[in-house]
Structure formats: structure tokens, C-alpha cells
Amino acid sequence: MNTLLALLGTELPLIQAPMAGVQGAALAVAVCNAGGLGSLPGAMLTPEALHTELKTLTQGTSRPWNLNFFCHTPPVPDPAREARWREALAPFYAEAGLDIGTVPTGAGRVPFSQAAADAIEPFRPPVMSFHFGLPAPDLLARVKGWGSVVLSSATTVEEARWLVAHGVDAVIAQGLEAGGHRGMFLSDDLTTQVGSFALLPQIVAAVDVPVIAAGGIADAAGVAAAMALGAAGVQVGTAYLCCPETTTSALHRAALQSEAAHHTALTNLFTGRPARGIVNRVMRELGPMSPATPAFPLATAAMAPLRAHFEALGSGDCSPLWSGQNASGCQALPAAELTHLLARGFK
Ligand SMILES: Cc1cc2nc3c(=O)[nH]c(=O)nc-3n(C[C@H](O)[C@H](O)[C@H](O)COP(=O)(O)O)c2cc1C
Numbered sequence: 001m002n003t004l005l006a007l008l009g010t011e012l013p014l015i016q017a018p019m020a021g022v023q024g025a026a027l028a029v030a031v032c033n034a035g036g037l038g039s040l041p042g043a044m045l046t047p048e049a050l051h052t053e054l055k056t057l058t059q060g061t062s063r064p065w066n067l068n069f070f071c072h073t074p075p076v077p078d079p080a081r082e083a084r085w086r087e088a089l090a091p092f093y094a095e096a097g098l099d100i101g102t103v104p105t106g107a108g109r110v111p112f113s114q115a116a117a118d119a120i121e122p123f124r125p126p127v128m129s130f131h132f133g134l135p136a137p138d139l140l141a142r143v144k145g146w147g148s149v150v151l152s153s154a155t156t157v158e159e160a161r162w163l164v165a166h167g168v169d170a171v172i173a174q175g176l177e178a179g180g181h182r183g184m185f186l187s188d189d190l191t192t193q194v195g196s197f198a199l200l201p202q203i204v205a206a207v208d209v210p211v212i213a214a215g216g217i218a219d220a221a222g223v224a225a226a227m228a229l230g231a232a233g234v235q236v237g238t239a240y241l242c243c244p245e246t247t248t249s250a251l252h253r254a255a256l257q258s259e260a261a262h263h264t265a266l267t268n269l270f271t272g273r274p275a276r277g278i279v280n281r282v283m284r285e286l287g288p289m290s291p292a293t294p295a296f297p298l299a300t301a302a303m304a305p306l307r308a309h310f311e312a313l314g315s316g317d318c319s320p321l322w323s324g325q326n327a328s329g330c331q332a333l334p335a336a337e338l339t340h341l342l343a344r345g346f347k
Helices: 003-008 025-033 047-060 079-096 114-123 137-145 157-165 196-206 220-228 250-256 281-286 299-312 335-346
Strands: 014-016 038-041 065-070 127-131 149-154 170-174 211-214 233-236 264-267 275-278
Touching: 003 233, 014 025, 014 038, 014 335, 025 038, 025 047, 025 065, 025 335, 038 047, 047 065, 047 114, 065 114, 079 299, 114 137, 137 149, 149 157, 157 170, 157 196, 170 196, 196 211, 220 233, 220 335, 233 335
Parallel strands: 014 233, 038 065, 065 127, 127 149, 149 170, 170 211, 211 233
Antiparallel strands: 264 275
């Protein structure tokens, strides 16, 4: 038996990637009931919202599920950096006729915390996955204490070894093709980042826990390729973005299913950390990686009103159009159907 299946307790070694901002419990329920491991992203939920989503999830499926959190260190706000960021965005604010002076500063995404742990403890998640490393040792011990299997993303061999040394049960090898945030946490040097084909076999050789391949997997052939390279399972994000169970906006869906999706880039403009999305106007005009952004996740606050303004006009000029490099699997298919299609790659 695949050791990953034994760990996760699922029928398929397939994880639907947690995707904060574009999905709630509905997608996770559909994937769990189709035999995969559905995931609920917690990064953008208040403890109350988390409780509601967890109730929906646990009422919707009796199968194992995954709850995901970020574990970054909250930054100390830096007024000088914030001022530089607002200056960079000023031309967009002028065009939109918005007053940047009225925009509050704020976080946007929260790391896993004791308060979040209080909210989830009654639900005892069968699996918990983390991005940007792992929670502090006392919090991690709490999670393990209630029995969750622990996963986290590694973007380099060094990160994979670090995660194993700090107690993960399996490693998610996140290749450079992946959509959304790079899970990198030992270095912020983007030249350390490796594509899936190169990263996966090197992590498989370096660690003695199951390795889950993520990044660029969009169909059954991609699943089979990852398994041939030694993966114990796969985690797929972008391909699920157009499923009816997601909350992906109409603009975002249209971009994913257009030629525009052929050009993605890593950008820090939307949160302060590099994440992969479809290149749009703000990325072209400010450069996808700007030295002006405040530390993650503080860049979000000043970008949010611009996003809302342009989206109301039907434009994704200032929206994070998160996507991996391979959006070819994005179809408006029910998540269960997509899961079954991907699962053909395990045969
Ligand atoms: C829209 C979007 C949001 C994401 N949000 C999260 C998240 O909240 N937590 C997380 O661990 N990973 C997140 N990811 C990254 C995924 O876990 C995964 O690494 C990635 O989707 C795999 O590559 P693929 O998109 O090419 O399938 C996100 C990815 C996307 C596309």
C-alpha cells in the first residue's frame, strides 16, 4: 500500500491544493467525497468564519480532510516602506479617482496561532498542511497532540530536510511552476527555486518520508509523470480553479481560460511575497517584483481598493490572477469529475 494513503486515510494519493481567497469548504467536500484529500485554506478566515467553514466541511463528508495555514512571522509595520509603496501606487489611485490617504493599513492574511488552534481543536483535523515552514514548536505539538497528520511545502532540498528534522509526516515538493505563493522559508533568494522535474527526484532522494509533487500538474499524464519521478502522491491547485465549487471570480476564470494564462510570473505586488499569477497591467507597469512593497502580507491593504475599483469596471488590471504555469487543466468541470480524470494517472 502507498504509505501516503496509509497516512492520509484516503482512497487516492491526490490532494486538492488549499487555495486561500478562491475556495471554501464546498470544493474540499467535493474532492473528499470523490476519494481525494480536499483542503480548506485558513489563511484568510477569522476564527468565526473558520468555525462555519469547518462545520460545513465536516457535515459534508465523513472522509479525511486537510486544513491549511500559513506560518509566517507577522511583520513589524515600517512606515517608510509603506510610504514608498503608496507612492508607487499613486498613479493608479489618481486614475481611479481614489484617495490613498483614506486606505487603512492591515494584514490580510494571518499566520496559524493559538487562537486559530482554539477554534479548530473541537474538529481535530485529520490532516493539517502548512506553507512558509511550520508553526512554533508548542503550536506544532498541540496539532500533533490531537492527532493531525502534518504536511508542509518545501521549495528546495534544504527546506525538505529542515521540515523532516522538525517533524513533518510528508513533504510537499512545490516546483517553481506552481500557482499562488512560493512556500519558500529558509531563503528569500528566488534563484534557489527549482522546477518540479528537477526538484521532485532530488527531494525524494534526500528524505525518508513520502513526497507529494506540486506545481504544473494539470492532467492524468502529469500525475503519471510525477509518480514516475518518485512522488508518493500529488497536490493539484490551478486545475481546480474553474470548478463550480470554487469562488474564483468571473474575471479570474476568464483569464485562466484565455491565451493570457500562457504568461505567468512571480510577483510580490499583491501581498509582499512572491506568488505566481497571470501577468496583468499592474505587474507590467510596476514590474512583477517591486522593491517598494511592504513585508508580507502588508502590501495587500493598499492594493485592495484598486482591485475593487478596476474589477467593478470589469478589468483585472490590479487583481491577483493566481495561476500556475500550466493552466491547461482549468475546465468548468465539477471537482469530483476533475478528481476522477486526474486519478487515471495513478493506474
Ligand atoms: C489560487 C491559489 C491559491 C493558493 N493558496 C494557497 C494557500 O492558501 N495555502 C497553500 O499552502 N498553498 C496555496 N497555493 C499553492 C498550492 O498549495 C500549490 O503549491 C500549487 O497550487 C501547485 O501548483 P499548481 O497550481 O500548478 O497545481 C495556492 C495556489 C493557487 C493557484
